[in-house]
Amino acid sequence: MSDTLEVRIWRGGAEGGLVHYNVPRQASQTVLDVVTWVQRNDDPSLAYRFACRVGMCGSCAMTVNGRPRWTCRTHVDKVTDGDSLTIEPLGNVPVIKDLAADMTPFFEKWQSARGRFHGAATRRDAYARIKPDSPARQTANAHVECINCAVCYSACDVVSWRKEYLGPAALNRAWVAFNDERDAHLGYVLRSVAVNGGCMSCHTHQSCTQHCPVGLDPSAAIAGLKKALSRAYLSGRLKLS
Amino acid sequence: MNIERHDTDVLIIGSGGAGLFAALHAHQANPELDITVAAKGLLGKCGCTRMVQGGYNVAIADGDSIERHFMDSIVGGKWLPDQRLAWRLVETAVERIHELENEVGCFFDRNPDGTMHQKAFAGQSFDRTVHKGDLTGIEIINRLLEQIWSRNIARLEEHRAVSLICTTDGASVAGVLFIDMRTGDLRFVRARSVLMAAGGGPTMYRYHTPSGDKACDGMAMALRAGLALRDMEMVQFHPTGLLAGRDTRMTGTVLEEGLRGAGGHLLNGEGTRFMFDYHEHGERATRDIVSRSIYKEMRDGRTTPNGGVYIEMKHLGPEKVAQQFKGMVTRCADCGFDLAGDRVEVVPTAHYMMGGVVFDEDCTTDLHGLFLAGEDTGGVHGANRLGGNGVANSTVFGGIAGERMAAFVRDEGLRDPDEDALAEAAADCLRPFDATGGNLNELRLQLQDLMWDKVGILRDETTLTAAISDLDALGETLERTGIADAGRAFNLTWHDWLNLDSQILISKTIARAALARENSRGAHYREDFPDTGELESSRYTVIRKSDTGLSFDTEPVDFCIVKPGKSLIEDEAGAPPTAGMGGRR
Numbered sequence: 041m042s043d044t045l046e047v048r049i050w051r052g053g054a055e056g057g058l059v060h061y062n063v064p065r066q067a068s069q070t071v072l073d074v075v076t077w078v079q080r081n082d083d084p085s086l087a088y089r090f091a092c093r094v095g096m097c098g099s100c101a102m103t104v105n106g107r108p109r110w111t112c113r114t115h116v117d118k119v120t121d122g123d124s125l126t127i128e129p130l131g132n133v134p135v136i137k138d139l140a141a142d143m144t145p146f147f148e149k150w151q152s153a154r155g156r157f158h159g160a161a162t163r164r165d166a167y168a169r170i171k172p173d174s175p176a177r178q179t180a181n182a183h184v185e186c187i188n189c190a191v192c193y194s195a196c197d198v199v200s201w202r203k204e205y206l207g208p209a210a211l212n213r214a215w216v217a218f219n220d221e222r223d224a225h226l227g228y229v230l231r232s233v234a235v236n237g238g239c240m241s242c243h244t245h246q247s248c249t250q251h252c253p254v255g256l257d258p259s260a261a262i263a264g265l266k267k268a269l270s271r272a273y274l275s276g277r278l279k280l281s
Numbered sequence: 282m283n284i285e286r287h288d289t290d291v292l293i294i295g296s297g298g299a300g301l302f303a304a305l306h307a308h309q310a311n312p313e314l315d316i317t318v319a320a321k322g323l324l325g326k327c328g329c330t331r332m333v334q335g336g337y338n339v340a341i342a343d344g345d346s347i348e349r350h351f352m353d354s355i356v357g358g359k360w361l362p363d364q365r366l367a368w369r370l371v372e373t374a375v376e377r378i379h380e381l382e383n384e385v386g387c388f389f390d391r392n393p394d395g396t397m398h399q400k401a402f403a404g405q406s407f408d409r410t411v412h413k414g415d416l417t418g419i420e421i422i423n424r425l426l427e428q429i430w431s432r433n434i435a436r437l438e439e440h441r442a443v444s445l446i447c448t449t450d451g452a453s454v455a456g457v458l459f460i461d462m463r464t465g466d467l468r469f470v471r472a473r474s475v476l477m478a479a480g481g482g483p484t485m486y487r488y489h490t491p492s493g494d495k496a497c498d499g500m501a502m503a504l505r506a507g508l509a510l511r512d513m514e515m516v517q518f519h520p521t522g523l524l525a526g527r528d529t530r531m532t533g534t535v536l537e538e539g540l541r542g543a544g545g546h547l548l549n550g551e552g553t554r555f556m557f558d559y560h561e562h563g564e565r566a567t568r569d570i571v572s573r574s575i576y577k578e579m580r581d582g583r584t585t586p587n588g589g590v591y592i593e594m595k596h597l598g599p600e601k602v603a604q605q606f607k608g609m610v611t612r613c614a615d616c617g618f619d620l621a622g623d624r625v626e627v628v629p630t631a632h633y634m635m636g637g638v639v640f641d642e643d644c645t646t647d648l649h650g651l652f653l654a655g656e657d658t659g660g661v662h663g664a665n666r667l668g669g670n671g672v673a674n675s676t677v678f679g680g681i682a683g684e685r686m687a688a689f690v691r692d693e694g695l696r697d698p699d700e701d702a703l704a705e706a707a708a709d710c711l712r713p714f715d716a717t718g719g720n721l722n723e724l725r726l727q728l729q730d731l732m733w734d735k736v737g738i739l740r741d742e743t744t745l746t747a748a749i750s751d752l753d754a755l756g757e758t759l760e761r762t763g764i765a766d767a768g769r770a771f772n773l774t775w776h777d778w779l780n781l782d783s784q785i786l787i788s789k790t791i792a793r794a795a796l797a798r799e800n801s802r803g804a805h806y807r808e809d810f811p812d813t814g815e816l817e818s819s820r821y822t823v824i825r826k827s828d829t830g831l832s833f834d835t836e837p838v839d840f841c842i843v844k845p846g847k848s849l850i851e852d853e854a855g856a857p858p859t860a861g862m863g864g865r866r
Contacts, residue, residue, distance in 0.1 A: 079774065091327040155430075159384050163376050165383055188423065197496040
């Protein structure tokens with residue numbers, strides 16, 4: 041390990057290539073810091089996206105040495121191959137410029153998987169008393185803290201094969217909705233994920249769970265949806281279209 | 282110069298708690314309205330509401346009351362808050378939290394009996410902070426985002442607002458000039474009403490907590506448009522930001538207050554605990570006292586290798602610490618530090634701006650058509666903001682603004698902009714490409730050093746006077762500092778330049794107000810004037826743009842609800858003020 045990182049960074053849009061930079065190695069240095077160093081000290085035209093710096097906003101995900109990661113919370117020591125680091129934009133979404141990706145398809149799929157709460161109560165009503173240890177609430181809690189960074193979406197093989205596949209984050213959100221006893225449109229959740237490209241498309245490779253930076257298990261969420269959907273078909277509550 | 286143009290009814294700048302709530306409420310008031318939300322980053326993913334760890338203060342528990350929440354906020358704000366604004370905050374927070382739970386669908390933590398769990402937070406006489414673990418902001422913003430996405434609300438993502446453009450007579454706002462950051466093109470959006478909810482964020486300090494996109498753009502635009510800023514000397518410092526060197530964006534990010542509350546020790550560079558030398562509550566003293574004490578240790582040279590102090594938790598049992606503070610311990614571990622078992626370097630870090638644009642409780646301003654909400658505003662928190670009142674502020678006033686704007690546009694047409702002003706604003710934001718040479722990074726470091734050293738935690742006349750002339754010089758240097766015009770699309774360096782422009786202007790207002798306030802209140806501490814001053818005759822600072830730069834004034838605080846020395850809950854036990862870290866119960 042030397043005091044210089046050999047960094048290759050994707051430059052360009054859909055067409056482009058890797059450009060080499062030498063970046064001084066520091067004791068405390070994340071992948072985002074490497075990218076920032078290049079923009080501030082070597083090439084001011086380098087484009088990338090970040091915001092919060094602490095793993096809350098999910099803006100800074102990139103592909104680092106071949107794997108999708110949150111760059112603000114990834115220390116270079118954990119990912120460098122010797123001294124070399126290759127940084128590319130997130131996969132499975134279009135590139136805007138350099139390391140900045142277009143997240144539109146990811147968020148559109150989030151919405152189409154019934155990713156929105158429909159409450160029956162209003163701001164003038166008392167709030168629902170919900171036991172924190174009820175199974176549904178515990179399931180929802182285990183899946184709700186997603187930062188929508190799209191690392192799982194980028195890691196998913198099925199997304200790369202089937203453009204219509206909703207992907208792990210959107211389905212994980214649907215599973216939270218399915219377990220939300222306050223939701224007045226619960227019945228619609230399963231319809232939303234029963235579509236072509238819905239939860240049944242998942243091959244359970246579990247790349248999503250393996251890569252999720254905040255330790256969620258979207259794979260388990262999708263398994264839960266598949267089970268619930270199968271039950272609904274078998275009981276006749278949902279008709280195959 | 283080519284400027285793309287389009288029109289909208291309600292234009293919202295910012296997509297934090299204030300901006301998203303404004304969009305939601307405007308849409309609910311009239312779904313036919315054309316509503317546009319513009320954000321400097323991705324919708325809901327930039328800005329600071331998302332980063333809220335603590336939670337949401339609201340008086341909904343048995344035995345609590347909005348009067349008690351109000352008194353805590355006034356006493357905590359050292360009697361400087363605008364009492365009508367503070368009352369509106371605590372009163373409307375009750376409805377807003379029910380809306381977040383019942384209509385928006387937020388998951389908030391529960392007690393075993395199914396009621397909302399409300400935790401103790403510093404400076405409050407009751408346990409009233411509603412939360413979702415220690416990631417409350419993500420929950421609020423994610424659920425709000427889904428509501429916005431699913432409605433017919435237009436989005437201008439990665440659009441940086443650069444100037445409020447008024448009508449030719451200067452009496453009304455006509456629209457906003459933006460840079461489409463993805464293409465580098467300019468876009469003028471004409472609007473029947475405009476909400477400025479860009480958020481504050483004291484990122485001009487060497488150590489700071491806010492999101493990296495924050496640069497006080499909103500306050501700078503409002504000041505340039507002729508609006509007044511109040512309480513600008515009031516910058517809140519959090520005592521424990523991570524310290525990992527100058528070249529990492531990790532530096533300055535918050536290590537939560539609960540670490541000290543749970544019994545964490547602060548040690549100086551010599552390995553000695555020092556907080557009891559300064560205050561009887563030791564590490565559990567309030568944010569301002571701990572920040573000042575750490576700063577004194579640093580100034581006296583008793584520092585760690587990176588120039589701060591240590592926080593140490595291991596005496597509480599590393600496993601217990603790892604369990605109780607999972608998020609913090611994991612974050613430190615990701616960055617190479619062992620918070621549970623070893624010492625971690627920390628430093629006080631600039632966190633929040635209590636000061637901001639003068640506005641009314643219905644979010645209107647002196648400029649017809651312009652509304653304000655969130656951290657861009659001043660007066661809600663006075664000299665100090667209670668933890669948990671920040672997200673309440675943005676969501677309460679954002680919602681009010683949305684309703685008010687929907688009503689306002691019923692009788693308002695689109696107004697034509699002053700075309701000369703528009704052309705000038707467009708030329709202004711392109712001027713970095715006209716200059717050559719200079720070192721932008723060096724300028725940023727200079728600004729952060731001078732604000733930290735001279736306008737920071739401890740201030741006096743000498744340092745503040747020097748800062749004011751330094752800031753003038755820095756502004757002039759920035760004008761001579763150029764950027765290569767090698768493509769304007771997603772050009773972060775261009776935006777670094779524009780960030781510095783906003784930051785230097787707002788830094789000037791902070792230094793100017795700090796020099797004028799010759800007493801020590803809340804977040805503002807003058808070593809040459811350490812006394813609080815008489816509360817009954819309290820005045821707040823006001824800064825406006827003038828022909829020669831900035832003009833300064835003060836206004837008396839209107840104690841329209843409660844006077845210093847009085848309380849709305851005098852007969853109740855446990856009434857504020859409180860000094861410790863926790864609340865009652």
